[in-house]
Amino acid sequence: MQSQRELCSFPIAPSHKSKLTSAGFLITEDLKHLKPSELSKETGIGLEECLEILKLVCSESVDGSKRNEAPKPAVSALERLKEEQSLPPIITFSEGLDNMLGGGVPLCKITEFCGAPGVGKTQMCMQIAVDVQIPSQFGGLQGEAVYIDTEGSFIVERLVDIAKATVDHCNEMARLEGFKEGEITVESVLSGVHFYRCHDYVELLATVHLLPEFIKKHPKIKVVLVDSVAFHFRHDFDDLSLRTRLLTTMAQSFIKRATEFKIAIVLTNQMTTKFSPGEDSRLVPALGESWGHASTIRVILYWEGQKRWAWLYKSPSKKESRVPYQITMGGVRDIVTSPADNSNDQSDDEPSSKRQKVS
Amino acid sequence: MSAVRPNLCPQLSEDVVSKLRSAGVKTVVDLIKTDLEGLALETSLPYKDLVIIRRLLLAQFSTFPVNCSDFYLTTIASSSIIPTPAEKLNELLDGGLYTSEVTEIAGEISSGKTQFCLSLCVSVVMKARQNVVFIDTCGGFSADRLAEIAESLYGEEHLEHILQSVKVIEAFDIFHLMTALQTIKDKMVKKVDPFYDTLKLLVVDSITAVIYPSLGGQQMDGHGLMVQLSLKLRHLAADFSLCVLVVNNVIGDGKVSLGKTWSHVPHCRLLISHPKDQESNVRELVLIKSSRLATGGKTKIGITEKGIEDWT
Numbered sequence: 001m002q003s004q005r006e007l008c009s010f011p012i013a014p015s016h017k018s019k020l021t022s023a024g025f026l027i028t029e030d031l032k033h034l035k036p037s038e039l040s041k042e043t044g045i046g047l048e049e050c051l052e053i054l055k056l057v058c059s060e061s062v063d064g065s066k067r068n069e070a071p072k073p074a075v076s077a078l079e080r081l082k083e084e085q086s087l088p089p090i091i092t093f094s095e096g097l098d099n100m101l102g103g104g105v106p107l108c109k110i111t112e113f114c115g116a117p118g119v120g121k122t123q124m125c126m127q128i129a130v131d132v133q134i135p136s137q138f139g140g141l142q143g144e145a146v147y148i149d150t151e152g153s154f155i156v157e158r159l160v161d162i163a164k165a166t167v168d169h170c171n172e173m174a175r176l177e178g179f180k181e182g183e184i185t186v187e188s189v190l191s192g193v194h195f196y197r198c199h200d201y202v203e204l205l206a207t208v209h210l211l212p213e214f215i216k217k218h219p220k221i222k223v224v225l226v227d228s229v230a231f232h233f234r235h236d237f238d239d240l241s242l243r244t245r246l247l248t249t250m251a252q253s254f255i256k257r258a259t260e261f262k263i264a265i266v267l268t269n270q271m272t273t274k275f276s277p278g279e280d281s282r283l284v285p286a287l288g289e290s291w292g293h294a295s296t297i298r299v300i301l302y303w304e305g306q307k308r309w310a311w312l313y314k315s316p317s318k319k320e321s322r323v324p325y326q327i328t329m330g331g332v333r334d335i336v337t338s339p340a341d342n343s344n345d346q347s348d349d350e351p352s353s354k355r356q357k358v359s
Numbered sequence: 360m361s362a363v364r365p366n367l368c369p370q371l372s373e374d375v376v377s378k379l380r381s382a383g384v385k386t387v388v389d390l391i392k393t394d395l396e397g398l399a400l401e402t403s404l405p406y407k408d409l410v411i412i413r414r415l416l417l418a419q420f421s422t423f424p425v426n427c428s429d430f431y432l433t434t435i436a437s438s439s440i441i442p443t444p445a446e447k448l449n450e451l452l453d454g455g456l457y458t459s460e461v462t463e464i465a466g467e468i469s470s471g472k473t474q475f476c477l478s479l480c481v482s483v484v485m486k487a488r489q490n491v492v493f494i495d496t497c498g499g500f501s502a503d504r505l506a507e508i509a510e511s512l513y514g515e516e517h518l519e520h521i522l523q524s525v526k527v528i529e530a531f532d533i534f535h536l537m538t539a540l541q542t543i544k545d546k547m548v549k550k551v552d553p554f555y556d557t558l559k560l561l562v563v564d565s566i567t568a569v570i571y572p573s574l575g576g577q578q579m580d581g582h583g584l585m586v587q588l589s590l591k592l593r594h595l596a597a598d599f600s601l602c603v604l605v606v607n608n609v610i611g612d613g614k615v616s617l618g619k620t621w622s623h624v625p626h627c628r629l630l631i632s633h634p635k636d637q638e639s640n641v642r643e644l645v646l647i648k649s650s651r652l653a654t655g656g657k658t659k660i661g662i663t664e665k666g667i668e669d670w671t
Binding site: 005006008009010011014017023024025026027029030033042072073074075076077078080081083084085102108109110241242244245248249251252255256258259288289290292293294296298313314316317319320 | 361362363364365380385386389467468469473492493496497498499500501502503504505506507519521522523524525526527528529531532534537541565567568569571572574575576578579580583584587591608609610611616639640662
């Protein structure tokens with residue numbers, strides 16, 4: 001009974017599909033009793049390809065899980081809940097943001113940060129790349145990060161600043177709770193970030209394609225950051241339908257890796273202006289609406305007056321909310337509530353290179 | 360339709376099949392079309408055998424007409440209506456979501472499509488006492504949120520039962536989705552897994568995520584795969600009296616994705632949107648396509664920790 005599946009619903013090359021159809025093979029049952037050599041003779045497809053086709057079509061019924069790319073079997077929602085609860089999120093050091101996201105940046109999901117230039121997307125990425133390495137005794141994931149930079153805005157010295165602040169914070173906590181200090185150092189943080197620089201969209205797609213191999217070799221990887229995913233897709237793209245296809249394929253590839261390796265995917269996106277007749281023009285995330293459906297969680301970062309705000313726009317489990325945050329020497333932090341404290345330790349002093357950015 | 364292969368009927372031995380193939384008769388359709396006398400001469404097979412083979416194959420592969428009143432009685436006996444948690448929406452839909460139909464809910468980003476699906480899952484388990492299969496293609500399923508809805512509506516004592524009555528399948532590309540649908544069909548036919556005996560709702564969230572990568576450009580397959588997928592969904596709905604709920608996107612100015620071809624697939628289409636100048640958790644539902652009801656009706660719902668409910 002399992003055999004009544006049409007051959008065209010399998011991932012076989014279109015030219016082979018047409019040869020199979022003209023030779024009269026339409027459903028899986030038709031191929032069951034054939035040997036590769038017989039199939040090759042009947043259809044004119046090469047012997048190796050016939051072997052592949054038969055393996056694909058016939059091993060389905062035997063044990064789907066033996067194949068590499070086979071879909072996972074159905075699990076009950078109860079098991080899914082237990083899985084979700086056993087995977088801690090990546091904390092961002094800003095309590096407001098973490099609460100808004102439900103604990104932090106979650107694993108097995110794609111989180112997208114959109115914002116105008118200068119609002120802190122790259123800072124957020126660097127903060128997450130450091131936070132994922134926090135040792136498990138402090139509630140961290142003790143993992144590694146893959147940082148894919150497409151814009152060239154990654155500056156190692158800045159990562160060192162953020163790493164130093166995090167390491168100091170961890171050592172402070174260790175001292176207070178009696179743990180061993182020195183579990184995490186600036187050197188270990190830097191060596192735990194795997195950096196890729198992509199110069200065009202082809203390099204980006206290739207890097208994403210090769211991610212599974214890389215992650216298998218480095219099983220400690222817990223987050224893949226792409227800063228930014230919009231950059232190469234906004235320039236020199238005449239064919240918009242190609243862009244949609246590439247972006248949606250990349251999104252599906254990301255969500256596959258996220259669930260397969262239980263990692264978090266963090267993407268940043270730029271903003272663009274939308275003109276509507278009869279309304280004021282407004283800033284919306286770039287790459288179009290079809291891309292908007294691709295990310296699981298979308299956070300829009302924006303300015304209001306002098307403050308930076310994070311707006312949770314899309315989430316499967318938390319409701320829409322906004323929290324203010326700030327960028328300090330040590331990275332992303334909460335805004336200290338009382339204005340009098342502002343001058344003391346949590347200084348709103350951004351490094352001068354950032355202040356020069358046009359917002 | 361299928362190829363002519365050995366053991367389809369007793370007269371079709373390997374030898375007979377290979378003779379037929381060399382005469383150019385490869386599929387069952389070919390055998391039914393050809394002139395049997397000419398074929399008997401060409402393959403030197405007895406004419407009587409060919410007539411018997413043709414008659415048996417016709418009986419095996421044909422469909423037979425059903426009397427409309429019998430069909431009506433069977434439909435009444437096997438169909439049911441799944442009420443949604445919002446009463447006004449049920450009025451709009453003449454009771455709720457119907458089985459043996461494909462219903463589509465389309466909306467922009469963050470309009471509440473997945474919340475609608477999760478709410479409906481809880482509704483099916485507790486009100487209709489049936490099981491649900493949720494196919495997740497974009498990573499938007501949150502078991503945490505499902506548990507929150509279940510617990511706020513029915514309390515902790517029913518939580519485990521609700522969660523065990525919903526099965527989740529991950530299918531991130533179109534071929535995995537086809538395999539998943541085939542597996543569901545096989546399990547329902549074989550009746551070895553009691554979960555699938557009481558399956559009533561199949562949710563696919565979202566269908567656009569798996570179809571977009573194959574559409575357009577130089578790919579010849581894309582459109583065909585989309586239509587194949589639509590056939591599978593409709594067959595599942597019709598053959599097993601399931602309610603199939605599909606999530607689609609809205610892009611641009613309220614245009615539903617996937618174009619005209621896909622617009623013929625669902626029997627019933629709901630558009631969910633966030634009306635301007637309303638509170639952040641209010642949504643508006645419009646019935647834009649139905650094979651049974653007048654379209655254009657609207658209703659407002661609110662999204663809370665209990666899932667979706669009427670908005671007053």
